[in-house]
Amino acid sequence: MNIPITRPYLDEREQELVAEVIASGWVTQGPRVEEFEQTFAAYVGAAHAVAVTSCTTALHLALLALGIGSGDEVIVPSMTFIATANAILHARATPVLVEVDPRTYNIDPQSAEDAITPRTKAIMPVHQIGMPADMAALLDIGARRGLKVIEDAACAVGSEIDLGDGWERVGRPRGDLACFSFHPRKLITTGEGGMLTCSDERTASRLRRLRHHGMSVSDRARHSSDRVVAEEYVEVAFNYRMTGMQAAMGLGQMEKLAGLVEARRRLAARYTEHLADIEALTLPFRPRYARSNYQSYCVRLAPDAPCSRDELMQKLLDRGISTRRGIMTIHREPAYADIRPRLELPISERASDETLLIPLYPQMTTSEQDAVIRALTGRLSVV
Numbered sequence: 001m002n003i004p005i006t007r008p009y010l011d012e013r014e015q016e017l018v019a020e021v022i023a024s025g026w027v028t029q030g031p032r033v034e035e036f037e038q039t040f041a042a043y044v045g046a047a048h049a050v051a052v053t054s055c056t057t058a059l060h061l062a063l064l065a066l067g068i069g070s071g072d073e074v075i076v077p078s079m080t081f082i083a084t085a086n087a088i089l090h091a092r093a094t095p096v097l098v099e100v101d102p103r104t105y106n107i108d109p110q111s112a113e114d115a116i117t118p119r120t121k122a123i124m125p126v127h128q129i130g131m132p133a134d135m136a137a138l139l140d141i142g143a144r145r146g147l148k149v150i151e152d153a154a155c156a157v158g159s160e161i162d163l164g165d166g167w168e169r170v171g172r173p174r175g176d177l178a179c180f181s182f183h184p185r186k187l188i189t190t191g192e193g194g195m196l197t198c199s200d201e202r203t204a205s206r207l208r209r210l211r212h213h214g215m216s217v218s219d220r221a222r223h224s225s226d227r228v229v230a231e232e233y234v235e236v237a238f239n240y241r242m243t244g245m246q247a248a249m250g251l252g253q254m255e256k257l258a259g260l261v262e263a264r265r266r267l268a269a270r271y272t273e274h275l276a277d278i279e280a281l282t283l284p285f286r287p288r289y290a291r292s293n294y295q296s297y298c299v300r301l302a303p304d305a306p307c308s309r310d311e312l313m314q315k316l317l318d319r320g321i322s323t324r325r326g327i328m329t330i331h332r333e334p335a336y337a338d339i340r341p342r343l344e345l346p347i348s349e350r351a352s353d354e355t356l357l358i359p360l361y362p363q364m365t366t367s368e369q370d371a372v373i374r375a376l377t378g379r380l381s382v383v
């Protein structure tokens with residue numbers, strides 16, 4: 001048996017859509033990119049969506065579009081994928097790494113507020129492995145303290161949040177901008193790829209310019225014009241353009257998204273039902289305002305469990321079951337040794353060391369899931 005941690009859900013539909021783009025010759029920034037942006041914006045309930053090459057580049061552009069740069073501080077949880085803080089450094093700002101809530105693994109609003117200094121310009125909450133962060137508290141801090149809020153929604157397409165007006169999708173957005181990833185570990189994939197969502201036209205057009213070398217006209221506008229268009233380069237910018245093939249793949253994925261979210265939630269509920277009696281395991285906590293898309297299913301091992309987290313991962317791998325360590329902490333990585341020296345964040349460190357992600361993907365069969373449940377129960381239940 002070989003049970004992977006996850007598996008992208010792609011079929012003939014994506015092949016067909018990508019083949020159409022190749023045949024059309026519009027292989028970058030053509031109609032499919034715009035269509036993907038519009039479909040994505042409509043799905044999350046945002047006025048605008050801008051497609052880019054990854055969530056890392058989306059986060060970078062989000063910071064630039066909000067005028068955040070050298071000398072500015074951005075508050076971010078340490079317990080997240082390293083790209084979140086890297087993007088802040090790419091923008092020449094300083095990441096200020098703070099604690100998470102030990103139950104949700106999302107940024108702790110109090111820890112974020114305590115870290116505010118006169119240089120703080122933004123808070124960057126992460127909707128950790130699909131579980132929405134406490135946006136009501138974070139937006140309140142942002143409003144009271146005059147800070148921008150940029151959502152790292154890399155893993156959160158299809159997740160929902162209730163801010164008092166009923167359920168809405170992450171990405172609407174409630175903060176200034178939200179950034180998504182289409183890496184194959186996410187619910188939908190374009191191989192590599194990312195998307196920003198926002199509510200105002202000015203920000204969206206600035207983002208479009210920043211992804212396209214700072215050019216004053218889009219490729220599409222230039223190609224469809226019956227007059228000679230002389231473009232201008234109004235600012236120093238980047239090539240963060242999504243290709244037409246990626247966008248076509250994304251459109252195929254959007255057709256499947258509702259079903260993918262539903263399948264993941266069903267599998268997660270089944271894990272919760274069958275693993276609930278294992279005392280050594282803490283299962284995902286769901287705050288009342290959040291509905292996860294279960295991009296990952298994260299379990300936490302008690303310190304007095306019959307084996308260590310790493311031994312458990314090895315035992316599972318010996319039975320053909322892949323797992324991954326829980327979410328990393330950035331401040332303990334060598335790359336950040338000089339940037340955040342001697343920083344200690346005990347809540348994040350313990351959470352990171354005691355958690356693991358277990359296999360979850362929409363195609364997972366009942367017998368595959370039962371094998372994971374049996375392996376965990378067999379290894380952890382005290383008889």
Ligand SMILES: Cc1ncc(COP(=O)(O)O)c(C=O)c1O
Pocket residue numbers: 053054055056057080081083084126152154155180181182183193194
């Ligand atoms: C929370 C978070 N932020 C950012 C990223 C970076 O996304 P990408 O690989 O699309 O740049 C990831 C990717 O795993 C992530 O999990």
